[in-house]
Amino acid sequence: MSTDAKGAAEGAEKKPSIGWLGLGIMGTAMTRNLLKAGYDVTVWNRTLSKAEGMVQEGARLGKTPAQVVRDCDITFAMLADPAAALSAALGEDGAVAGVSAGKGYVDVSTVDGDTARQIAEAVRKAGGQFLEAPVSGSKKPAEDGTLIFLTAGDKALFDRASAAFDVMGKAKFFLGDVGQGANMKLVVNMVMGSMLASFSEGLLLGQAAGLSPETILEVVLLGAINAPLYSMKGPTMLKGSYSPAFPLKHQQKDLRLALELAEAVGQPLPVAAAANALYEKAREAGLGDQDFSAVLEALKQRRGKDGA
Structure with a gap:
């Protein structure tokens, strides 16, 4: 074997086996990128059909979170909310039941700091390492591998998972103690949600005053208040x-x-x-499963007309 080939083989051997819990919009895209990069990935999802789809793309199927953790070097979890994150980690046959010395658990869910610390304590007590790593970015960045990871916890696990982060994202930050990753993600998403609510109000105010929504969007995108969020969401919102x-x-x-x-x-x-309060009204109106840009529709409903 040539020196180059031997080096490549040794590099391949050093790739950790990856577990993945949660195959929603984000988890599916992130797992797919790991598979494309040659990682050995074992997946679990509460709804089995989603996991079976990833198996057809080359992943192994795990029966429980605990089994996934036992079988893999580093396990990532991307769950919907704190309750789901706690259930997958600490519930019956949860991830912590599979943790032993040397195992790494990376929670990329968006949760609060207290939830992250609770999971971290259980993982560490079982002998493993823990990292919270919520992401900035949604479906398209997940598909493109351009997410931003906001991590905190065990620095050694950050280093071990660094190459996998690079496959899934364009940047990664280590922010210190557990809880700081969650705090950073909440700051980012708070700003994002507030921005889109204000943008929606601007579109409807302009329309009510007789302005073309297409022209409003064009002016916004050309000025100092332009942001990638508006160029990404604006055209679909108008439709x-x-x-x-x-x-x-x-x-x-x-x-x-x-x-x-x-x-x-x-x-x-x-x-x-x-x-x-506006997003709560949107959820009450049955828009919870739509993109968050559907907050515009909640504002239209408050006007008592379709806004056209």
Whole structure:
């Protein structure tokens, strides 16, 4: 074997086996990128059919979170909310039941700091290493491998998982103690949700005053207030198309968690509180499973007309 070939083979051998818990919009895309990069991936999902789809793409099937952790070097979890994250980690046959010395558990779910610390404590008590790693980015960045990882916890696990992060994302930050990754993600999503609520109000105000929504969007995109969020969401919002890249129910959950964090640290968030109330109305209107840009429809309903 040539020196180059031997080096390549040794590099391949060093790749950790990866477990993945949770195959929603984000988890499926991230797992697919790991498979394409040559990782040995074992998947688990509460709804079996989603896991079977990834098996057809080359993944192994895990029967329980505990079994996935036992079979893999590093296990990632991408769950919908704190309750789901806690259930997958600490429930019957949960991930912690499979943890032993040398195992790594990376929770990329968006949860609050207390939830992250609770899972971290259980993983470490079982002899494993823990890293929280929520991401900035939704469906398209997940598909493109351009997510931003906001991590905190065991630095040694950050180093071990670094190559996998690079496959799934364009940047990674290590922020210190467990809880800081969750805090950073809540800050980011709080700003994002508030921005889109304000943008929706601008579109409807302009329309009510007789302006073309297409022209409003064009002016916004050319000015100082332009942001990638507006260029990404604006065209589909004008069409009334809300295929979920980031479901509205999750955006509202993150705003709620941000407000809980604000209360804990004594920081008033009047704008975020108003945005959260609007997203709550959108959920009550049955828009929770639509993209979070469907908050525009909640505003239309409050006007009592279709906004056309």
